[in-house]
Amino acid sequence: MLGTRLGYTFLGTPIGHLETQFELQPLHLRRICFDLVFLFKIVNGMIDCPDLLNNIDFVVPRGTRSRTVFRRRFEPTYYAYNSGISRLLRLGCEAASYADFFGVPVTHFKNRVMKELVKPSNI
Numbered sequence: 001m002l003g004t005r006l007g008y009t010f011l012g013t014p015i016g017h018l019e020t021q022f023e024l025q026p027l028h029l030r031r032i033c034f035d036l037v038f039l040f041k042i043v044n045g046m047i048d049c050p051d052l053l054n055n056i057d058f059v060v061p062r063g064t065r066s067r068t069v070f071r072r073r074f075e076p077t078y079y080a081y082n083s084g085i086s087r088l089l090r091l092g093c094e095a096a097s098y099a100d101f102f103g104v105p106v107t108h109f110k111n112r113v114m115k116e117l118v119k120p121s122n123i
Contacts (some may be wrong), residue, residue, distance in 0.1 A: 039088045069096040
């Protein structure tokens with residue numbers, strides 16, 4: 001939308017140039033960030049949806065070194081593997097290594113996730 005407002009055709013918009021010019025993160029990183037913030041809000045009761053919360057399996061760590069928070073499920077099909085809850089749990093397991101899902105404000109969580117996602121190795 002930004003490109004068309006600047007006079008580019010829809011398919012001829014230089015996405016990389018606009019991301020640099022307006023200091024935007026790539027779309028896939030923004031999607032990951034918003035997925036993780038959505039999961040954070042569900043887990044912390046900021047979004048009241050018991051049906052979604054029932055689909056999230058928590059892991060109770062047996063040792064002090066475990067950072068796993070969510071239990072991943074085996075999904076027999078590619079469709080199920082890429083479903084919303086499965087995607088959220090996969091991202092949540094990865095994010096648990098660098099961000100805390102409990103006891104922090106949502107802004108702190110989001111800033112930590114974005115800081116981790118914009119590292120040069122992630123882009």
